[in-house]
Amino acid sequence: MKRWLLTGGRGMLGQDLARVVERSGDQVLVTGSADLDITDAQAVQDAVGDVDVVVNCAAWTAVDDAETHEAQAFSINATGAANVARACAQRGVRLVQISTDYVFDGTATTPYAEDTTQRPRSAYGRTKCAGEWAVRSLHPDALVVRTAWLYGAGGGNFVATMARLAGERDTLTVVDDQRGQPTWTVDLADLVVRLVDAGVPGGYWHGVSAGETTWWGLARAVFEEAGWDPERVQAVGSDQFVRPAPRPAYSVLGTARLSEHGVAPVRDWADALREALPELLA
Numbered sequence: 001m002k003r004w005l006l007t008g009g010r011g012m013l014g015q016d017l018a019r020v021v022e023r024s025g026d027q028v029l030v031t032g033s034a035d036l037d038i039t040d041a042q043a044v045q046d047a048v049g050d051v052d053v054v055v056n057c058a059a060w061t062a063v064d065d066a067e068t069h070e071a072q073a074f075s076i077n078a079t080g081a082a083n084v085a086r087a088c089a090q091r092g093v094r095l096v097q098i099s100t101d102y103v104f105d106g107t108a109t110t111p112y113a114e115d116t117t118q119r120p121r122s123a124y125g126r127t128k129c130a131g132e133w134a135v136r137s138l139h140p141d142a143l144v145v146r147t148a149w150l151y152g153a154g155g156g157n158f159v160a161t162m163a164r165l166a167g168e169r170d171t172l173t174v175v176d177d178q179r180g181q182p183t184w185t186v187d188l189a190d191l192v193v194r195l196v197d198a199g200v201p202g203g204y205w206h207g208v209s210a211g212e213t214t215w216w217g218l219a220r221a222v223f224e225e226a227g228w229d230p231e232r233v234q235a236v237g238s239d240q241f242v243r244p245a246p247r248p249a250y251s252v253l254g255t256a257r258l259s260e261h262g263v264a265p266v267r268d269w270a271d272a273l274r275e276a277l278p279e280l281l282a
């Protein structure tokens with residue numbers, strides 16, 4: 001039985017990861033920012049003392065706010081990640097660092113392979129990219145698991161927003177020129193546990209659903225699954241929704257490295273949504 005420590009463990013991913021680890025029969029210690037602030041290097045050193053695996057789910061995740069608060073985002077996403085990596089490396093603890101599609105430029109037309117050179121275009125992406133580099137240099141055995149388009153019961157997300165807006169508006173407009181892989185936090189948690197159990201080598205891994213769609217396609221799928229008329233969801237271009245941080249037009253991540261190491265990929269996004277939606281709508 002392994003002992004896991006989750007930093008940032010009370011967020012959307014952390015809550016489901018804790019459940020999945022417990023279900024696997026391992027022990028899990030969940031910490032949030034109030035009990036373990038990853039920007040406090042000494043506190044991180046003390047916390048990592050007695051565990052086998054650390055998953056760093058802690059992050060500044062407010063993508064638009066990061067544009068005007070890049071230093072604060074950097075202190076969590078880069079310096080905080082470095083603190084966790086240094087402590088884990090010194091004690092020989094397996095580390096999983098959760099990262100993001102925002103480290104890429106979003107201009108590709110075919111899936112980003114795990115070894116594609118990062119080229120972030122937003123402050124959030126730059127800080128997460130710096131976190132990846134820090135983790136890779138301080139702890140080469142760490143797994144950097146990039147994910148994207150996450151939704152889950154434990155936090156605000158696009159699927160929850162669509163469900164709320166369905167009750168407030170007759171029609172909604174959603175962008176149809178950004179492509180990605182909607183990924184259920186339960187499926188990502190399951191993949192993280194499988195990667196650790198398989199003892200895969202360190203480096204970059206992609207933890208996203210199979211298949212791809214647009215935000216408009218995802219919104220329509222939510223409506224269809226929930227039994228609402230999908231024609232209420234209308235497609236618009238991103239130029240109608242200009243945001244402080246640039247959004248990647250193409251965020252599809254390739255997962256070839258999983259099959260190369262005999263690790264089953266995450267299921268198709270539409271199948272996951274079907275299973276997830278009752279819990280999300282409850």
Ligand SMILES: NC(=O)c1ccc[n+]([C@@H]2O[C@H](COP(=O)([O-])OP(=O)(O)OC[C@H]3O[C@@H](n4cnc5c(N)ncnc54)[C@H](OP(=O)(O)O)[C@@H]3O)[C@@H](O)[C@H]2O)c1
Nearest residue numbers: 008010011012013033037038058059061098100147148150
């Ligand atoms: N959501 C997505 O669509 C998405 C996509 C790609 C990648 N990711 C990555 O997935 C990971 C998990 O994201 P999530 O969606 O679960 O985000 P989340 O719900 O915002 O959770 C992040 C957690 O980090 C904690 N945190 C912030 N600053 C901290 C600090 N200094 N020390 C310790 N904890 C701190 C927050 O706790 P407090 O609220 O208590 O401060 C929060 O609970 C992140 O690395 C994120 O970059 C997310």
